Amino acid sequence: MKQNFTVRHGALDGVEAFLSVAQHRSFRRAAAELGVTPSAISQAVRALESRVGAVLFIRTTRSVGLTEAGERFLARARPAFEELIAASGAARELGQKPAGLLRLTVPRSVVPILLEPLIASFCRAFPEIEVELAASEELVDLAAEGFDAGIRMGQFIDPDMVAVRLTKPFPFVVVGSPDYFARRGRPRRLDDLREHACLRLRRSNGALAPWSLNDNGRSVEIAVSGSFIGHDFPTLVGAAVEGVGLAQVPAPLVTFAVKAKQLVRVLDPFAPMTPGVFLYYPGQRQIMPKLRAFIDYVKSHSGAAR
Template identity: 65%
Template sequence: MKQNFTVRHGALDGVETFLSVARYRSFRRAAAALGVTPSAVSQSVRTLEARIGAALLTRTTRSVGLTEAGQRFLDRAGPAFDELVAASEAARDLGQRPTGLLRLAVPRSVVPLILEPVIASFCEAYPEIELEIAASDEMVDIAARGFDAGIRLGELIAADMIVVRLTPPFPFHVVGSPDYLRGHKPPARVEDLRDHACLRLRRWNGSIAPWTFAVGNDVIEAAVSGPLIAHDYPTLLGAAMQGLGLAQVPGPIAEAAIADGRLQALLTSQAIMTPGVFLYHSGKRQMLPKLRAFIDHMKAPRRMAAEGG
């Protein structure tokens, strides 16, 4: 059987007009409510009746009534049309003000680094937004999985995404605790890492991430070994602070521990730089006010810091 691949037009044509006539029991009052002429109302109802194949209204010079078919149509179409109107209003509401469910896909390491400092203030500023954070290091197709946006390192974002910078570029540091380094000579070269316990990261796809360094104009990868494999950077950072071994982690999550002496940065002259952390989404046309509010809120702390606020 030949399939019809065209979209059927006009399935709802005349329905609102019929419901208005049925409500007012008057073509003239229905026309006034709809802002059209009585003749336009009459024509719209006749077209609907012809498409359905049954008379829906009885008309006299004094009154308008419902046929049995019209009553059945009213009983079913009335509530359905009200649901359509409510659905349109709900969608319009999402498009006009910050409200609704905001779903973000983020790596685990980004949560303490980027999100924790602003979650409470954002939820307080926008009480009509429900914020859902899906923390996973898996590379997520945000459109296919129903996310409003994602957060990633810049080099991991697809080229067709709209990106918003959340952090400046930063290095990946090799760090070790004072306790660990008291029993092990600090590495002076990348090659020295073979003599150290190196804590490693397993990527979302199952592979072990090599340690990466900048040596002159070249980027080199070092295959290291050690007693622990973790699936996120905060776990590696915690293990390094406990003296289990060395870890290579994003600079921002190690800054506080380096500053207060719980960790020491090593091989700093060969630290590789990353573009930074970015929020990404599918395009400006699809950006709803809830996402715009989140982006503006995320930018505010950096703007205040830059202004000395």
């Protein structure tokens, strides 16, 4: 049988007064400690006794003592009340200074190119904040999954979220290895993709993502074909470097590979622009100091255009 753990409204009223009287064995000294009148303490204790259904104190003109019910109540109520005070203090501390666990959901691709240097310097600047990165391509519910914020490309962020820019807009580019192009030639037009092995991305919902391209100002989607399917952009980049096929990926992800001549960009006139990468979080009126510190830090250190 399910038990009811709901605390009745006002059930905690008078507990602090009771504990103070029990400690001092005096209504007057308890009133002085709590900064109220003795009559207020007396009324609070009587109301508590009424709710509990038992007399908690033995009162005489000269002394105050605990009844057996009062002793039992004290034994359970004092440690519980002390825990409540400690819990309030712990919560207040997190609400007043940057500290605690900061949980972020991020795609794998942004970790090496954006977050690794940023997170390292942030951790040094705020040693009392623990940073947890959950690298996943899935678009998770921040509140339901217990995340403070997320990082995604702008087109995937819900409009009810507050977004902070981390990068400038960038194109989605098509790349392949020099070895691949030596074997298969370079595509010059969009129709040429039919003759090429294209690396495909499976989205978190199970669908295969088409390639989005820009054809003379018109956005087009092409269902490409190829024998390799990955679940994230870093995997596609690795396969492209090995000559498996062509990949369409965010340009910043292949900057170093292109400079090192491991990959070559093709079809640049058809590359669509994306809004860039953003930090996003729910639009709450009050933001915990740990998240506010991170937001302010990325704003000043990301180097993105404002």
